[in-house]
Amino acid sequence: MRLGDVIQVNPESIRAGYPYEQIEYVDISSVGTGTMEGTKSISLDGAPSRAKRIVRNADTLLATVRPNLRSFLYVRQPSTNTIASTGFAVLRATDAIDPRFLYYTVTNQAFTDYLTANAKGAAYPAVDADTIKRAEIYLPPLSVQQKIAAILSAYDDLIENNLRRIKILEEMAQNLYREWFVKFRFPGHAKVRMVDSPLGKIPEGWDVRRLSDVCNLVMGQSPKSEFYNEEGKSLPFHQGVTDFGNRFPKTRLYCSVKSRLAAAGDILFSVRAPVGRINIAPTEMVIGRGLSAIRHSAGFQWFAFHLLKEKFKEEDSMGGGTIFKAVTKVDMQGIEFLSADNETHQRFEEIVLPVESQVENLTIKNSNLRQTRDLLLPKLISGELDVSELEINTGKKAA
Template sequence: MSWEKVKLGEVTESCLGKMLDQKKNKGSYKPYLANVNVRWGFFDLDNLQEMRFEDDEDEKYGIKYGDLIICEGGEPGRCAIWKEQIPNMKIQKALHRVRVHDIMDFRFVYYWFLLAGKQGALKQYYTGATIMHMPGQKLKEVLIDKPPLIVQQRIGAYLETFDNLIENNQKQIKLLEEAAQRLYKEWFVDLRFPGYENCKIVDGVPVEWKKKKLDEIADVIMGQSPKSEFYNKEHKGLPFHQGVGSYGARFVQDDTYSTSFTKVAEANSILFSVRAPVGRLNITKNKIVIGRGIAAINSKSGFQSYLFYALKERFFKDDILGNGAIFASISKNELLNQVFVIPDAKIMSAYEKIAAALDKKIEVVDMQLQQLVEARDRLLPKLMNGEIEV
């Protein structure tokens, strides 16, 4: 099916966000989105920063429901639809705000960018020899499809049903994880574990509990990135992961592969981010090669769920804006020397049983989430190319 082609600048209004300049910026501190906060299809709001905005800048740098927020650098073109997740949000200069005219459906434009990003069709609009960017003028020149508005709306609504289900699964994972984390805090931070009323406390911990360094209770492998010639996307070697993300699924998904097995994490290892934001956690279902941004951690006693939530409690705090990390980076020695309170075997086993059951539910929901992503991605090119009508 042949659809009209138009330049993005003909059917949208766009602008860059505000330059971060602590000396020149005036006004009151307000949260803003940076490049790192924008993922494909959603926003990672765990680590928001603030800068000064004046009242008359609200319209210029503010964003509204339905705006597309598009990365200018990093991975130029990566974008998501803003749906008022947080009121009065602003954007930093590394991002474009794109507001569509009424002849376009903002969901259709987003899915066009998602497909173009997957197919590499946006690279022709990049500038820069080593660090890629998509400046405002190049963004306006992006040539997109413009089917009739009713067709755009149908495609956008159909694909959005998948993304709504994906988002619901993400929320379920978060709620299940929060339940295990609350129980960890109640038992091992507030010391309200079963039988605490009859337990003697010495130096702030129950008398039968111990304080141990991480290297006493866990095996830790620090990642090391292979040379670039070992990378591929053709499923040669083992999956390779450079960093840990908190955006979306709890379990890491395979993308790039490596034929160099410099540092390997076994299946079901905890993946721990050693770079900002330190303490992000994922779990790998498969054996993978890990890069310099990751440490693979496994409990020596088999209490993997306890260890996961102990690490999360230590490194991510609710009283820091957006659940931010308390370290910018952490060395191997600093990580290995972290001291944790280890309860007696009975209490540890009781917690592990509950937390592991919650983690099993998380794994099931995560599997459903990935199936939804795969189904949407199979349909995406067929709908956006007019091969399938809705």
């Protein structure tokens, strides 16, 4: 069955008479592999020209540029004014295909391989709507589609629940940072005198420091393609930060050049396109030119992590460049911040460490859930595993 026979591709776009003056914009950079960092509220008049695709509930967003990066999203209950970039194809199911089954079909690695093989262009390989429509898919009866979708959705629901818990934990830690190091309501603050500094009034005994004063900094550099290879032969390689908050997922790219390394636990900071995304290295890895690795020399790593998250709440708040912003090592070294006394820093680390440990444990659980789901997905989507006779609650009423 051809995919185009059972779906619509880009069924709606903004036209004259569009009723909303504000839109919730989904940009390419905000969507990962089944995840989204959020929408941007912008005026329709000030929206980029690529803000065109109207998005509805149960649509699938599929990035058409560099399909090998696997950027896609199943849309749940979007605002009525949600608009996606033309860098996405919006896939909408007809009555012949279950929307979640459609989503899992296009997230299957075999579908990604098909798109990658048919992409056109050297610098920005991309696929068009006709290429997507021509894809051959397995299409069992609707009742079987719903069973397959229910099995795979159970894993995604658990993952999403863990992500919500991670977000709450991260907000708790970040709020504590703001209380202590922004609002100066740290333990014993009432007994500390406020004094003048280049950054305004600060607690006595605190200092204005630069990142280079207290942190070791490694700037990444992308090796030539011949140094990339398969898992087990060298270290994981990452070019840039794609996920906020989550420890890096397992990479598909490995590198034998070991000159620009991040150690396990290093802060990973994106230095270009965009500037200011932050993550934590789960293991030793090679970092590309889109990343820097940061380690606090006194061991106050979680302080440094939340400091950078606070300073870069908005992406691209520093840096130069015409096409996209970027920062140099000198720019990074010159970042100014307030440094407290060692006792305050140590108490902050002791409180935050158990919270971050929970985040790490939930991240590991999600990694295991994804691994199991990804083993099942191709077998279910291809029909290799037959679920037609299984009693599975699909949430659908029998016809």
